[in-house]
Amino acid sequence: GGEEVTGGEGVAGPVQCVSCEVAVGALAGVLGENATEAEVEAALDLVCYIPPPFFYKPCLALINKTYDVLLEHLQSPGAPERVCAALGICPPPATTTTTTTST
Numbered sequence: 001g002g003e004e005v006t007g008g009e010g011v012a013g014p015v016q017c018v019s020c021e022v023a024v025g026a027l028a029g030v031l032g033e034n035a036t037e038a039e040v041e042a043a044l045d046l047v048c049y050i051p052p053p054f055f056y057k058p059c060l061a062l063i064n065k066t067y068d069v070l071l072e073h074l075q076s077p078g079a080p081e082r083v084c085a086a087l088g089i090c091p092p093p094a095t096t097t098t099t100t101t102s103t
Helices: 014-031 037-047 053-074 079-086
Strands: none
Touching: 014 037, 014 053, 014 079, 037 053, 053 079
């Protein structure tokens, strides 16, 4: 085999972070503001095919686990950074404004 994938699945790193942001950005672009749940689910499944192949399974697992977080942040400005940070894939976006984030 010639596959050299370093790091285990589920280990967040720069590649996963970029992949996540690309996927979420594509998702936000595809869906627009008034997407139905069915449209969101179909788009989420498609989006997991975009990044490198090793990201597909973790991507689906993440979506299933964090569907509400995705929906919550998807419509907001800066969605890719917010979603991926909320999922723990990327470091939190560097913002100087302190807003109270409570769930």
